[in-house]
Amino acid sequence: MIEARSLCKRFHDKKRGEIRAVDNVSFRCEPGKIYGLLGANGAGKTTTLRMLATILEPTDGTALVCGYDVVEQPEKVRANVGFLSTATALYPRLTAQEMVEYFGRLNGLDEATLKKRIDDIFTRLDMNEFRDRRCDKLSTGMKQKTSIARTLVHDPPVMIFDEPTTGLDVMTARTIISFISDCRSQGKTVIFSTHIMSEVERLCDNIGIIHDGKLLAEGTLTQLRDNYREHNLEEIIVKVVGPRFANSEV
Amino acid sequence: MNLNAVGIVYRKELTEWLRDRRTLISTVLVPLLMFPILISGMISVSSILLGNAKKEIPKVMIIEGDDSPEVLKALHDIKDLQFVPYAENWRDQITDKEIRAAVRIPKGFQASLQNENSQTVEIYYYEGEIKSEFGAEHVEKSLTEYKDKIVADRLKAKDLSASVLSPFEIKKENTAPPEKVSGAGVGSFIGYMVIILSMTGAMYPAIDLTAGEKERGTMETILSSPVSRLELVLGKFLLVLSASLTTAILSVISMGSSFYFLGHSQAVASSGDHGLQMNLGWISILAVFLMALPLSVLFSAVLMTVALFAKTYKEAQSYLTPMTFVVVIPAIASVMPGVELSPKLALIPILNTSLVCKEIITGTYHWHSILVIFASTCVYAAAAIFLAVKMFQRESVLFRS
Numbered sequence: 136m137i138e139a140r141s142l143c144k145r146f147h148d149k150k151r152g153e154i155r156a157v158d159n160v161s162f163r164c165e166p167g168k169i170y171g172l173l174g175a176n177g178a179g180k181t182t183t184l185r186m187l188a189t190i191l192e193p194t195d196g197t198a199l200v201c202g203y204d205v206v207e208q209p210e211k212v213r214a215n216v217g218f219l220s221t222a223t224a225l226y227p228r229l230t231a232q233e234m235v236e237y238f239g240r241l242n243g244l245d246e247a248t249l250k251k252r253i254d255d256i257f258t259r260l261d262m263n264e265f266r267d268r269r270c271d272k273l274s275t276g277m278k279q280k281t282s283i284a285r286t287l288v289h290d291p292p293v294m295i296f297d298e299p300t301t302g303l304d305v306m307t308a309r310t311i312i313s314f315i316s317d318c319r320s321q322g323k324t325v326i327f328s329t330h331i332m333s334e335v336e337r338l339c340d341n342i343g344i345i346h347d348g349k350l351l352a353e354g355t356l357t358q359l360r361d362n363y364r365e366h367n368l369e370e371i372i373v374k375v376v377g378p379r380f381a382n383s384e385v
Numbered sequence: 386m387n388l389n390a391v392g393i394v395y396r397k398e399l400t401e402w403l404r405d406r407r408t409l410i411s412t413v414l415v416p417l418l419m420f421p422i423l424i425s426g427m428i429s430v431s432s433i434l435l436g437n438a439k440k441e442i443p444k445v446m447i448i449e450g451d452d453s454p455e456v457l458k459a460l461h462d463i464k465d466l467q468f469v470p471y472a473e474n475w476r477d478q479i480t481d482k483e484i485r486a487a488v489r490i491p492k493g494f495q496a497s498l499q500n501e502n503s504q505t506v507e508i509y510y511y512e513g514e515i516k517s518e519f520g521a522e523h524v525e526k527s528l529t530e531y532k533d534k535i536v537a538d539r540l541k542a543k544d545l546s547a548s549v550l551s552p553f554e555i556k557k558e559n560t561a562p563p564e565k566v567s568g569a570g571v572g573s574f575i576g577y578m579v580i581i582l583s584m585t586g587a588m589y590p591a592i593d594l595t596a597g598e599k600e601r602g603t604m605e606t607i608l609s610s611p612v613s614r615l616e617l618v619l620g621k622f623l624l625v626l627s628a629s630l631t632t633a634i635l636s637v638i639s640m641g642s643s644f645y646f647l648g649h650s651q652a653v654a655s656s657g658d659h660g661l662q663m664n665l666g667w668i669s670i671l672a673v674f675l676m677a678l679p680l681s682v683l684f685s686a687v688l689m690t691v692a693l694f695a696k697t698y699k700e701a702q703s704y705l706t707p708m709t710f711v712v713v714i715p716a717i718a719s720v721m722p723g724v725e726l727s728p729k730l731a732l733i734p735i736l737n738t739s740l741v742c743k744e745i746i747t748g749t750y751h752w753h754s755i756l757v758i759f760a761s762t763c764v765y766a767a768a769a770i771f772l773a774v775k776m777f778q779r780e781s782v783l784f785r786s
Binding site for chain 2: 285
């Protein structure tokens with residue numbers, strides 16, 4: 136389970152002064168559910184997800200991930216999280232198998248368990264053909280599968296995806312979407328951010344709309360449609376964030 | 386801290402490092418090949434130049450001396466010289482390398498000899514030009530033999546023994562151990578090279594493991610794993626240190642072997658140049674490494690910390706290149722003649738290690754200074770590691786935009 140409690144992140148910029156990238160954001164995501172975080176570029180989605188993955192530390196507030204506090208027990212949180220984004224690249228000089236093994240070992244798996252899990256994941260994701268190929272020689276789809284294997288190797292109960300399909304071709308994006316859907320079926324807690332409305336409509340049990348660091352609206356797709364009297368998700372977002380949104384990109 | 390996690394990070398970094406041609410070239414190939422190529426190149430060029438100089442029969446001009454046929458005959462008896470007729474522009478001819486030397490026999494030289502008056506014979510040559518120096522040497526040797534013959538004749542005529550001119554002999558004998566003699570020559574150079582190369586060896590891995598990771602996008606990947614920042618930075622640091630020490634060790638092995646083979650090579654034996662031979666003890670070499678170890682730690686931690694600020698490989702290179710001067714300047718200062726280890730200098734990093742290495746190589750162990758230098762460098766190194774760990778924990782450094 137994920138529970139964000141008044142999460143805040145402030146940065147200091149020489150020109151712009153203090154920037155509130157995330158401002159008092161609270162939400163809950165239950166096991167077996169997918170929570171979609173929507174917002175324009177710079178809305179605070181990535182910063183929120185990075186705080187949940189303990190890559191960044193909150194300035195104020197906190198979050199509980201599987202019962203562990205992101206501020207007090209970041210290592211325990213990371214051991215229970217699989218984090219995937221377009222920014223999480225692979226080590227070019229390692230093979231696909233070495234890459235996954237590395238993260239398995241860092242997650243404390245013993246060699247026998249690690250081998251079993253890798254064999255299982257590589258077969259499931261149809262990766263055996265390129266398991267000994269260096270990551271810098273892999274195609275985009277192969278790289279994405281390797282990244283998925285890397286996040287799955289320790290079988291984390293929580294998955295965090297930050298715009299996982301951005302810049303990917305249709306087939307690779309479908310693999311990712313299918314993988315996210317599988318995570319829900321396996322009872323994992325899933326949170327992900329995206330720009331693509333069809334992905335949200337297809338996957339998300341709950342949706343949070345974030346803008347200027349603030350969580351402005353939250354609910355199921357049906358609840359949002361009812362509350363804002365709009366069927367189209369894009370129109371709902373425009374109504375939520377108001378005129379400021381007109382100049383932003385979803 | 387989980388040491389197993391540090392080991393896992395280190396092993397992974399080592400695997401990647403061994404597969405990176407760029408860092409392997411700078412860490413392994415350059416130090417291994419630099420000295421043999423440099424030294425064999427120097428030897429080949431110098432032996433070719435020496436051989437050519439020896440093959441040539443120098444042309445020498447005699448100025449005046451028409452009234453001194455005996456000395457002229459003594460000069461003409463030299464087989465290795467070719468005498469050319471006198472010309473007014475003899476100075477220009479030496480400069481233009483048309484002739485190699487000229488010898489001026491003063492007027493009335495032979496008459497002065499008979500009257501036992503002393504006069505000066507002048508030899509003109511072009512200093513720094515090896516063929517000209519050879520020519521002048523031949524002339525000087527011949528004139529010295531002629532002079533010795535006259536002295537011997539005079540002593541004989543007066544029925545005096547040759548010992549009149551040499552009432553006693555002077556003999557100099559070296560009491561310094563061989564390593565001190567050879568160490569004085571190459572000692573400072575070895576310390577200097579170990580310091581410089583331990584820094585250059587650390588440079589590329591330090592960039593690759595920090596700014597390189599940021600640029601490739603793998604920093605965020607590793608930060609999402611359960612490994613702590615401390616374990617991560619220590620694993621990376623150990624790899625940079627390994628690279629630094631590997632470069633230093635390989636360069637000393639390469640340098641030592643090159644000097645060893647040089648000392649035993651036919652080329653040197655024939656040229657009689659034994660000044661380049663090295664006779665260093667393994668204990669001295671090990672002591673130098675021991676002293677260089679905390680310095681390598683210092684370099685590795687500082688280079689990593691600085692490179693971490695950069696967003697790209699190129700940016701990190703532009704930060705670290707000026708740092709080379711920070712290392713080169715004190716290292717060069719230590720090999721300057723007259724710069725000796727003092728209590729104040731013993732606290733200046735790099736310079737202190739370079740100076741103490743110079744002493745160690747010559748077999749001098751000032752234990753108090755060694756202890757102060759080792760301890761102070763360890764303190765600097767520990768501070769640098771602490772700083773590197775702190776920087777790895779700063780989001781503004783890791784995610785600088």
